[in-house]
Amino acid sequence: MTATVLKTRIAxxxxxxxxxxxxxxxxxxxxxxxxxxxxxxxxxxxxxxYPNRTFPLLHENNVLCLxxxxxxxxxxQLDDCQCGYTDPRDNHFAQISYDYTLANTSAENRRFPRSLxxxxxxxxxxxxxxxxxxxxxxxxxxxxxxxxxxxxxxxxADEHSSDATFATHTGVKWRRELxxxxxxxxxxxxxxxxxxxxxxxxxxxxxxxxxxxLAITFRPLDYDYRRLAxxxxxxxxxxxxxxxxxxxxxxxxxxILPGKERSQGKH
Numbered sequence: 001m002t003a004t005v006l007k008t009r010i011a012x013x014x015x016x017x018x019x020x021x022x023x024x025x026x027x028x029x030x031x032x033x034x035x036x037x038x039x040x041x042x043x044x045x046x047x048x049x050y051p052n053r054t055f056p057l058l059h060e061n062n063v064l065c066l067x068x069x070x071x072x073x074x075x076x077q078l079d080d081c082q083c084g085y086t087d088p089r090d091n092h093f094a095q096i097s098y099d100y101t102l103a104n105t106s107a108e109n110r111r112f113p114r115s116l117x118x119x120x121x122x123x124x125x126x127x128x129x130x131x132x133x134x135x136x137x138x139x140x141x142x143x144x145x146x147x148x149x150x151x152x153x154x155x156x157a158d159e160h161s162s163d164a165t166f167a168t169h170t171g172v173k174w175r176r177e178l179x180x181x182x183x184x185x186x187x188x189x190x191x192x193x194x195x196x197x198x199x200x201x202x203x204x205x206x207x208x209x210x211x212x213x214l215a216i217t218f219r220p221l222d223y224d225y226r227r228l229a230x231x232x233x234x235x236x237x238x239x240x241x242x243x244x245x246x247x248x249x250x251x252x253x254x255x256i257l258p259g260k261e262r263s264q265g266k267h
Contacts, residue, residue, distance in 0.1 A: 014168030017191020018048030042068020075114030084140035087255030
């Protein structure tokens, strides 16, 4: 008789950025996989149109959310998104996006992210898992693969007592193995493509079993990007946002990219 192997499947969603179309497709995909829990790592609004359409999907599917920088700003009606950009052009487009999102998010949906935690912790077997937005030490910290040393990630893992740390914020997925079987993973985002000339977006699936340990899979997701681009234009958001959705190349928020990541893009 074969022994039953207990498995846990968990889906991790990075920045949604009001892309309710991709969120809907992700939730459909996740449902087919039979997951035990779904977590959103923050930034439910930004970039895309109709921010109120995101929240019912999260609530109806019991998605557990933490607070990203955008969520804190929207929830508390701050002056800007706290995105962490330093370049004037990046901040120009970020402000347009933020002002639109704040103006078009209902009072009820602004209340929801106000009290969300900035991190979520749980255990998978003996693994201590930490979910955060930018990094364990700062919500809007950008951790890029090319610019983040393993030594620094080891420091974060030690300081924050984590064996597996999962973050988002940068919009680009990546993974780093650390000492002692620990790891850091950027789960990617649902909100916009990854600056690689493809229109798909990404989420991350965790699967843990006592026999095999933790398996991590980046899952590409197709959705109706043409409709999203059309709705961006209908809402009179910047044409640059629609072009990113249609082409898969970033046209804004580029100056924050390290040289290696920027050189892999078109602009």
